[in-house]
Amino acid sequence: MRDNDVYSDQVTASKPTNTFSLALAASALGLVMAPAVWADEATERLTERLNPLESYHATFEQRILDSGGERLQEAHGEMWLSRPGLLRWEVEAPYAQTVVSDGEDVYLYDPDLEQVTVQGVDDRVTHTPAMLLSGNVEDLAESYDVFYEEESDEEVFTLVPLSAETLFEELSLTFNGETLTELWMTDSTGQRTAIAFSDIRQNDAIDEQRFVFDIPDNVDVIREGR
Template sequence: MRHFAIPRSFSFALAASALGFIAAPLAWASEAAERLTERLDPLETYEARFDQQILDSSGERLQQAEGEMWLSRPGMLRWEVAAPYSQTVVSDGDEVYLYDPDLEQVTVQDLDNRVTYTPALLLSGSAGELTDSFDVFHEQENGDDVFTLIPVSPDTLFEELSMTFDGDTLTELWMADSTGQRTAIRFSGIHQNAPIDDARFRFDMPDGVDVIRE
C-alpha cells in the first residue's frame, strides 16, 4: 500500500532545479516518459474492480466508494460506482456522461475535459498525449514502478497524478489537488487486453432525467 507523499524522484527534481542542475532532471524526465509510454502503448483494454478513497490533507478518510470499470482505447470508458451511492460515468469517445440516479440527473461534457469526473479517463487517450501534457518522473517502490505526473499547464483540476504498475499491470492510481485532498484508487481482479463489447461504452439516456450540458 502506498503512502501519500511526494515521490523521492519529484523531490529530487525540484531540488536539482533550484540548484541550477537543469539538464540532468530534464533527461531523467524524458527517460521516465519513455518508460511510461512502454507501459501504456500496449494497453488496448482494461477491466477491473476498484476501491476509491478520498483523503484530506492530514490523511483522514473523507469518502470511500467501490465499483467496476471498463476501458477501451482510444477514448472509451465505463466507470460504475456500486456503493455507497450509485453513480455511472460513460465516455463514448466523443462525450462523457455522468449519471447520478439519486438526483435523476445526467451531466454531459466534451471528452476534452475528461479529468473532471475521474482520472482513469486519462488512460483512455494516447500515451503521447499524456506525456506531452505532463512532466513524468519515475521511481521504484517495493518492487513496483511508480510514475508521477505533474501537469505542464497550471489550468488543471489536480497538481499531481501517480500511476503504480506491478510489472506491466496498472494496480493503483491517485491524484492530489491544490487543497491537499487526495484521491486513491486501487484496482483488483484486473484483465488487460481482453475483448470488451463496444456496447459497454454506449450510454442510454434514462427516461425522466434532467440533462445538463457543459
C-alpha cells in the same frame, strides 16, 4: 458539482466532499522510494507501460483523505476502458453513479438526483485521470513532467501537469510488472485519494455496448458547452 466540474470532479461517489480525487500521495502510503528518474527516460518508461494497454477491466476500492490525512470516505465500483477514448466508470456504493465516454461525449448519470450531465470530449475532460488512461500516450510529454521511481517489484510514475487548467496537481500510476494496480491523485485543496484495482483483466475483449449510454426516461439532462 454537477454544473461546473462535470467529469472528473464527479466520477466518484464522493457527494459529501464534491470532488473527484483519484489517489494518495506516496508519503501517505509510507513508501520509501529510490531516487527518481526524470524527463525523457521516465516518459519513455511510462509510454512502454501504457502503449500495450488496449483495454482494461477491474473492480476498485477508493479511499478519500483530507489534507491532514483523515479518512473522509470509502467507495467501491467497477471500471472498463478501451483505447482510444472509451470509458465506463461505475460507483456502486455508498452512492451510485455512472460515467460513460463514447469517444465524443461524456455522460454522468446520478440516479439519486435523476440527472444526466453531458459534455463533449475536450482538452479539459481528456486531462482527467481516468480519461488520460484511455487517451493518446504520445501526448504525455507535451502535457506533463514525468518522473519514475521503483519500490520492490513496483514501478511508480508521477505526472505533474504543465498547465494550470488541469483538475489535479499530481497524479501517480503504480504498476506491478505490466499491470496497473493503483492510481493516486492530489488536488488543489490538498485532498488525496487512493484507488486500488483488483480482479484486473488487461487487453481482454470488451463489448462495445459497454461504452454506449442510453439516457433514462424522466431524468433531467444538462448539456455542458452546448
